[in-house]
Amino acid sequence: MDIVQEKRQGVAVFAVVGRIDSTTSDTLERALTRAIDAGQRRFVVDFDGVTYISSAGLRVLLMVAKRLGGGRDALVLCSLGDAVRQVFDLAGFLPLFAIERSRDLACARLAGA
Numbered sequence: 662m663d664i665v666q667e668k669r670q671g672v673a674v675f676a677v678v679g680r681i682d683s684t685t686s687d688t689l690e691r692a693l694t695r696a697i698d699a700g701q702r703r704f705v706v707d708f709d710g711v712t713y714i715s716s717a718g719l720r721v722l723l724m725v726a727k728r729l730g731g732g733r734d735a736l737v738l739c740s741l742g743d744a745v746r747q748v749f750d751l752a753g754f755l756p757l758f759a760i761e762r763s764r765d766l767a768c769a770r771l772a773g774a
Contacts, residue, residue, distance in 0.1 A: 663710075664692050670772040672703045674764065678710030681718030690721040697728055702735055705767040709740035714748050726758065734759075739767035 662679035673696050681689060693704065706722070708714075722738070729735035737759045741749065749755050761767040 662688060664689060666692070666696075669705075669768045672705055672768050672771045673701045674705045674707060674768065676707040676710065676764075680713040680715075681711060681721075682713065682715040683717040686715070686717040686721050689718065690724070693721070693725045694728075697725070702729065703771040704729070704736045705764060705771065706736070706738050707740050707764050707767070708738060708742065708745050709764070711742065711745050714745050716752070719748070719752055719754055722758070723754075735771070737761055737767040737770050739764050 662677060662681060662685035665676040665678070667674045667676075675689075675692060677689065679685065693706075696704070704725070722736075726736050739761045740763060741760060746755075749758075759767075759770065761770060
């Protein structure tokens, strides 16, 4: 798994490529936690390049959302492919997160927050 980070209008964007599973989720957790500890409060996680997410990856996102006070105004997920969206749906996680179709829409949603 690779993570490409950038900032847009004060929003930290984490574009993930590959699988988010029990062997890679700790890398994502460390990257997001470092940004939170550095004072970042608005995040987009772009799933365009994600082919798979396990319960370990879902746990990381839930932990980040909780650290951000619920997350819907601070964490937006975007570009979920069908397989990834299905995992979120089956786990009952779709209602827990703000989700947009694209990175641009996700950033715009948080830029106004």
